[in-house]
Amino acid sequence: MNTIKNFDELIAHLKENNVKKRVAVVWPADEKTPAACAQALEAGFIGAIFVGCEEKLKANEALKPFADSISYVDASDADDAAAKAVALVRESKADVLMKGLINTDNLLRAVLNKETGILPKGNVLTHAAVASIPSYHKFIIFTDAAVIPYPNREQRIEMVAKCACSLHAMEAKGLTSPLQGDSDVLIMPDIEAGNVFYKAITLFAGASTAGLLLGAKCPAVVPSRADSAQSKFYSLAVATMAAE
Amino acid sequence: MNTIKNFDELIAHLKENNVKKRVAVVWPADEKTPAACAQALEAGFIGAIFVGCEEKLKANEALKPFADSISYVDASDADDAAAKAVALVRESKADVLMKGLINTDNLLRAVLNKETGILPKGNVLTHAAVASIPSYHKFIIFTDAAVIPYPNREQRIEMVAKCACSLHAMEAKGLTSPLQGDSDVLIMPDIEAGNVFYKAITLFAGASTAGLLLGAKCPAVVPSRADSAQSKFYSLAVATMAAE
Numbered sequence: 001m002n003t004i005k006n007f008d009e010l011i012a013h014l015k016e017n018n019v020k021k022r023v024a025v026v027w028p029a030d031e032k033t034p035a036a037c038a039q040a041l042e043a044g045f046i047g048a049i050f051v052g053c054e055e056k057l058k059a060n061e062a063l064k065p066f067a068d069s070i071s072y073v074d075a076s077d078a079d080d081a082a083a084k085a086v087a088l089v090r091e092s093k094a095d096v097l098m099k100g101l102i103n104t105d106n107l108l109r110a111v112l113n114k115e116t117g118i119l120p121k122g123n124v125l126t127h128a129a130v131a132s133i134p135s136y137h138k139f140i141i142f143t144d145a146a147v148i149p150y151p152n153r154e155q156r157i158e159m160v161a162k163c164a165c166s167l168h169a170m171e172a173k174g175l176t177s178p179l180q181g182d183s184d185v186l187i188m189p190d191i192e193a194g195n196v197f198y199k200a201i202t203l204f205a206g207a208s209t210a211g212l213l214l215g216a217k218c219p220a221v222v223p224s225r226a227d228s229a230q231s232k233f234y235s236l237a238v239a240t241m242a243a244e
Numbered sequence: 245m246n247t248i249k250n251f252d253e254l255i256a257h258l259k260e261n262n263v264k265k266r267v268a269v270v271w272p273a274d275e276k277t278p279a280a281c282a283q284a285l286e287a288g289f290i291g292a293i294f295v296g297c298e299e300k301l302k303a304n305e306a307l308k309p310f311a312d313s314i315s316y317v318d319a320s321d322a323d324d325a326a327a328k329a330v331a332l333v334r335e336s337k338a339d340v341l342m343k344g345l346i347n348t349d350n351l352l353r354a355v356l357n358k359e360t361g362i363l364p365k366g367n368v369l370t371h372a373a374v375a376s377i378p379s380y381h382k383f384i385i386f387t388d389a390a391v392i393p394y395p396n397r398e399q400r401i402e403m404v405a406k407c408a409c410s411l412h413a414m415e416a417k418g419l420t421s422p423l424q425g426d427s428d429v430l431i432m433p434d435i436e437a438g439n440v441f442y443k444a445i446t447l448f449a450g451a452s453t454a455g456l457l458l459g460a461k462c463p464a465v466v467p468s469r470a471d472s473a474q475s476k477f478y479s480l481a482v483a484t485m486a487a488e
Contacts, residue, residue, distance in 0.1 A: 039480070091409075133448050134452065135447075135448050135449070136448060150432075184283040188440065189434075189440075190434075190436055190437075191438040191439045192434055192436065192437040193434075193436040193439075193440040195437075195438075196432065196433075196437040196438075196439070196440050196441045197440045197444050199441075199442035199443055200441050200448075200449070201444055201448055201449070203379075204377050204379050204380060204444075204445055204449035204451070205379070205444070205446075205448035205449040206379065207448070
């Protein structure tokens with residue numbers, strides 16, 4: 001199997017393999033979330049379950065061609081939408097969760113709810129970002145730029161578990177360059193470092209990025225409000241790839 | 245006055261203004277330190293005082309053309325060289341300190357010595373790096389990637405004091421992009437973030453960097469062993485500019 005090295009290859013891979021996942025979208029009241037979903041619907045790798053905002057979305061021209069792949073669930077407000085979207089995941093009626101116009105904290109409250117949430121006991125919720133950097137020859141994944149501020153030893157082991165190598169492991173070996181190490185994954189020492197890395201590669205190295213939360217019953221796309229529709233679209237592609 | 249936007253302009257500026265500073269070089273037993281000094285001697289902006297390693301340096305072909313701008317001080321080992329170089333600064337016989345083949349900790353011990361050192365009482369020693377990033381239109385300075393691991397409030401105020409703006413100040417105003425902010429200086433939240441920023445811009449954004457320690461009686465060039473001779477040369481240029 002060939003390694004997928006950038007977002008175009010990832011999307012081509014999803015198409016070739018007819019991958020299609022059901023995405024529960026929480027309160028898509030902004031502009032960019034439906035725009036990203038329209039792109040993913042056009043590429044064919046998602047079915048969308050919009051939780052809330054039905055009236056507005058039905059008037060959205062960009063979504064009209066994909067009506068067959070869209071369904072709606074009523075919700076009275078963003079928090080209600082979060083609870084209902086999480087319930088869809090819990091009942092295996094959705095494969096991916098996506099944040100619309102809701103604070104990440106509020107969405108996480110629904111995800112982490114001990115009775116109705118979707119975090120299996122003992123799991124660690126981490127944020128992973130996938131970056132395509134023009135000057136690097138393949139995807140690079142880094143964690144954690146968003147959720148765990150100061151990972152403890154156990155949390156970091158959890159982060160490293162699935163990874164081939166890490167920045168810290170390299171440093172311990174006296175290596176300092178991820179390029180020399182041909183790294184796939186960088187485990188950041190803390191959230192500040194993760195955030196600075198994200199800003200440095202997007203602002204100065206022309207990187208495109210996608211981000212998702214891992215550790216819950218399904219991957220969750222939790223873009224920040226400032227992310228472009230393109231970045232949200234890429235995040236959907238990565239989440240679709242990561243979903244079971 | 246025009247703004248100096250990259251290292252070539254900085255070096256041209258030093259030449260045009262006939263800036264020339266005396267650099268005390270601590271134990272230059274490696275290859276790259278004398279090479280960087282030879283470049284700076286050729287550019288004309290330093291006089292070199294080599295502390296230790298006289299015999300080896302006198303045989304160095306690259307230095308021979310600049311014998312008139314070089315003097316030597318005897319030293320029995322690297323620690324002795326550090327103490328003697330610091331003494332030259334204290335006695336105002338040198339304007340800049342430069343680290344050769346000695347651990348930064350050992351050099352700092354000489355700098356920070358309460359009786360014979362050169363840190364004025366109450367001053368904070370910080371590391372500042374100057375980066376020329378091809379995708380950014382001017383120099384960007386960031387601190388602290390090397391000395392203060394977790395700056396407290398007072399130390400950060402000290403760092404920000406001379407700066408027009410900072411990443412944190414921008415974030416407080418709801419801005420997240422140094423490009424939008426047209427920043428000159430980024431104050432990093434901690435040493436991990438500073439280090440990650442340094443690695444990200446050098447590995448992925450093609451940045452050239454120079455670094456120096458500020459806060460002591462004179463600027464000090466403390467490159468890491470892995471830095472190129474070019475980076476050490478740039479650091480000498482920045483330190484010369486920063487020296488009184």
